[in-house]
Amino acid sequence: MRRVFSLWDSTVGKKIMMATTGVILIGFVVGHMIGNLKVYQGADAFNHYAEGLRTVGEPFFGSGQLLWIIRIVLLAAVGIHILAAVQLVMRSRKARAIGYRKYEGDMVFSYASRTMTWGGLIILGFVVYHLMHLTFGNAHPDFVHGNAYHNFVTGFQSWPVSIAYILTMIPLGFHLYHGFWSMLQTFGATNPKMNHVRRPIAAALAGVVVLGNISFPVAVLAGLVGY
Amino acid sequence: MELNSRIPAGPVDEKWSRHRFEMKLVNPANKRKHKVIVVGSGLAGAAASATMAELGYDVDCFCFQDSPRRAHSIAAQGGINAAKNYQADGDSVQRLFYDTVKGGDFRAREANVHRLAEISLNIIDQCVAQGVPFAREYGGNLANRSFGGAQVSRTFYARGQTGQQLLLGAYQALEKEVRSGKVRMHTRHEMLDLVLIDGRARGIVTRDLMNGAIESWAADAVVLATGGYSNVFFLSTNAKGCNVTAIWRAHRRGAGFANPCFTQIHPTCIPPSGDYQSKLTLMSESLRNDGRIWVPVKQGDTRPPKDIPEAERDYYLERHYPSFGNLAPRDIASRRAKEAVDEGRGVGPSGVGVYLDFRDSIGRLGRDVIAERYGNLFDMYANITGENPYEVPMRIYPAPHYTMGGLWVDYNLMSTVPGLHVAGEANFSDHGANRLGASALMQGLADGYFILPLTIGDYIARMKPDDVDTSHPAFADVEREVREQAERLLSINGSRTVNDFHRELGALMWEYCGMARSEEGLRTALRKIPELREQFWRDVRVPGGAATLNQSLEHAGRVADFLEFAELMCYDALDRDESCGGHFRVEHETAEGEARRDDERFAHASVWEFTGVGNTPKKHREELTFESVQLAQRSYK
Amino acid sequence: MKLKLHVWRQNGPGNEGRFEDYVAENVSEHMSFLEMLDVVNEQLIARGDEPIAFDHDCREGICGSCGFMINGEPHGPLPSTTVCQLHMRNYRDGDELWIEPWRATAFPVIRDLIVDRSPLDRIVQAGGYISVRTGSAPEANNIAVPKANADLAMDAAECIACGACVAACPNASAMLFTGAKVTHLGALPQGQPERYTRVVEMVTMHDDEGFGHCTNHGACQTACPKNIKVDYIGRLNADLRKAKFRHPAG
């Protein structure tokens, strides 16, 4: 444990923490997207899945217990991820207190890497809204507790909501794309033989998640998913 | 001035081990009480500082760059010699010794050269252990190549950046000692004078280049490892900051200056392209392995090279030296190029240059092979000149490159001023009248790692302890002189820039004391240099103030010293009425145009004593005796 | 050709700086960029002004002294080239150039285009060496080094400590520099005993000097005149992780 905490001492260590939490978050986002695909199997399958989330782990865990453990891990991951991000970004601001009159650095590194902070903030905002929308329902005009399928369909039948979801998937994609590549670099997984496939894998991962997620509101609006 | 070379008795191959045994040792507990100043952080200075700190001395190291790693040693490309005989091609300490004495045209001290050859073995071990990434064979062993016409492969190299990697090794060792507190590194500090107390070197005065502060530093011994003075020619392959100031100031304070006229001209540099030219870039000599050197037969032939038919090309090196051809030694290749240019057969926009043509070897070996061998050099050439050497022949011209002369030192590397030691290119020690390729790096590291740290101990052990520090009035006096010089330079406010004077001095030296020297030319130079110096002190314009970073002022101080030193160089060249190695007097050539040595009259090192600016310096001699190597005339026919 | 220059002028550390406009006339395409500035400087001196101060020494692209931003690019537009090796044929008549010093809090401006890069030396002091007492080294060929390792070490060792990576990095991080040294020494058998303490000490010093962290942007690699690769930062990261979790040095 002392060693884990001592990671916090250096910028590289903080990055290792960010990457580790990033992996957890990526795992969640990917898994979440795959789970949501159940929506294409109809209301029962989806509701059953949503219910199943609460009962996984039984009988070793009580109803909802494992879900809470996962939630705590996720929350901790997000917390650490954000804390590290904030500290590092502040540091970077201080490291270049005086900027350039002219700076072509932007042309050089990719759009994705440059927008990590903004992307992260948008995702954070999105998640807050998303929880109020589909989990707690306080941002949902027609929320029915226990009927995830209903909430899902009626939620996305609203054009502004769907468009907001679709738009936020774009920064998410960039964050994932650079995040995954960057994570490999942070872990030092730089086997020269693998170098040329790192970018494509990151792009594929981001692409699948973004397309999968965008498909949900689109499907609802197109009437493919409904009653 | 007394010259005692302190060469140990005994057979040449036992002198160094015997001497090491005979030297006095400093009590380990006392070492940290002894301070040593090292000026210079090149191979010689960094190696010496790091090693002396390891031994326990308290070291102050100075350089004028912003980091010790930027010393000019960083620029050496080709390699470093060592008699390891890894190629099992018949090399040995004895052979390296022999080649070096002969290569120096019998103007070096046998005992020193033998020691250098012995130590060459340790140098490679040391550098490899430090992590210097020398080239390797597939089996994992160290690779070698042959260099500078040597008949054995004894040159170790790290791509084309050998000097860089060796210096980084020494630099890293130095920085380690800085961290441990045993070396205090003073970057951006220029030594401007030496301080003597009771006839011994006891400190230096520096200028902090960041803020102009003039400061004194005291020590038990002073080491100068300040590099060479090729920049007296303005245009040379040396870095812009290379200067003669440190050793010239020491010379003014009594250190004998040996063989100042022994300078080496490198044949394969990129010619100057205009009057804004600030320095010349060396192209590796290896290019001569596959390139053919030629000029048009006709004078003033300005046709593009491809339009000049074979019959109208003069492959002059192949013509003069059928057996060595384009690989003729540096001094010969250089002189022949100058001859061609002087005859009006030079090429390129300025007419100063000769072709180095790869057409035939590309035809014979294919473009790919040439690209593989010289690709990076071709790219560098293309970047600098804007011409594609695969299509158009390269243009090359000789440029000043290395200075064999320097402060005279005895076997312990101590100058004629007690306590003042000199290492690396700054001393005159091991190369005689000509330096073989890949042996300057060897000498710098031998001096720095293996010789000085021991011999300085011998000096310190024999010293009576005292408590001299910078409060001694001698320091205040020198500080005042240094300040006055800066103020004087700043107050002239004339009409010409420092660069302008430096350029003029350089052109003058190149003309009269360059590749070929004549009595008449040298006398002309001796008349013109004092005039130029007088003009400088009347008409130079140095803007800015003394108490800030002021690059014009730095340069002005260096040029002021070059203007005094240039005169000494010409006196020495005039006095040495023979041709040997890099020193070519037109009056002394054989029927074939080769250098003709005069061993009867000049088998000695000329050591000059300072007698005042503008006065004729006083000559002393160290006679050279050759017991292990037979004096022989070289022939490259 | 004729060029319009906007050059950062600053008299000393902590002073206010400003851009001054100059016109460089009769610029020959064969001049190096620094020679072009030399000519401008000669004119400034003739006019009674102080010349533009910039660091330089070898002018061969190897000492690492030179370097500043030209139109927002460290060492100018040419890849793998230091500004002393950049030639004016890369510019056109009438071009307008903004010339600025490296900007990083760890590299305070000393004067005009000169900055203080001594933090890079201190990063090396922290562990960028292999300890071996002079004279105590074993016979050089006793330890064979696979050619691939020797080549990797050499690739990484080419860094000239110019600071362009710091200048280019949006976080003003010196990780490329630090990674290059960690890789050079870590690739060789001789560098193994100190490998893990080295990386921890060097990264600590890097952070203490006030450089930013690396977010894997890669701008440094593009700016580097010596082709140092961001892969070496990956190697540094891996070494640090191993140092923390596997090695007593953590």
Ligand SMILES: Cc1cc2nc3c(=O)[nH]c(=O)nc-3n(C[C@H](O)[C@H](O)[C@H](O)COP(=O)(O)OP(=O)(O)OC[C@H]3O[C@@H](n4cnc5c(N)ncnc54)[C@H](O)[C@@H]3O)c2cc1C
């Ligand atoms: C382009 C080029 C290529 C070369 N290639 C080879 C090669 O392949 N093989 C080979 O063996 N040799 C080669 N040489 C020669 C060799 O590099 C040098 O002779 C050698 O490196 C000199 O080392 P040094 O330590 O004596 O001096 P330098 O490395 O020149 O160091 C001088 C030091 O003194 C400091 N200094 C100088 N004056 C002052 C002052 N007044 N105050 C404070 N500090 C001062 C400088 O800051 C610097 O730290 C080459 C030389 C050149 C120019």
Ligand code: HEM
């Ligand atoms: C909740 C809000 C989030 C914020 C504010 C945020 C912020 C950031 C920032 C600023 C970075 C760049 C860090 C750096 O290298 O300096 C980053 C990296 C990363 N983020 Fe996020 N992020 C968030 C959510 C996520 C999510 C949901 C995921 C997973 C899908 C994720 C995965 C990653 C990964 C893998 C990295 C790369 C780490 C590395 O460089 O090694 N982040 N994040």
Ligand code: HEM
């Ligand atoms: C269009 C894409 C998405 C859809 C359709 C979707 C759908 C849902 C649904 C229906 C729920 C509620 C499950 C339930 O309460 O039973 C949910 C919960 C959640 N979603 Fe999403 N989601 C999407 C994208 C995302 C993204 C991109 C993230 C994170 C970056 C995310 C994070 C969460 C979280 C944290 C929860 C709460 C889980 C819990 O109960 O703890 N979602 N999502």
Ligand code: SF4
């Ligand atoms: S890594 Fe490249 S850019 Fe950075 S200091 Fe080294 S050479 Fe310069």
Ligand code: F3S
């Ligand atoms: S640009 Fe900066 S963010 Fe890292 S990859 Fe290079 S140091």
Ligand code: FES
């Ligand atoms: S001046 Fe040495 S690298 Fe540019």
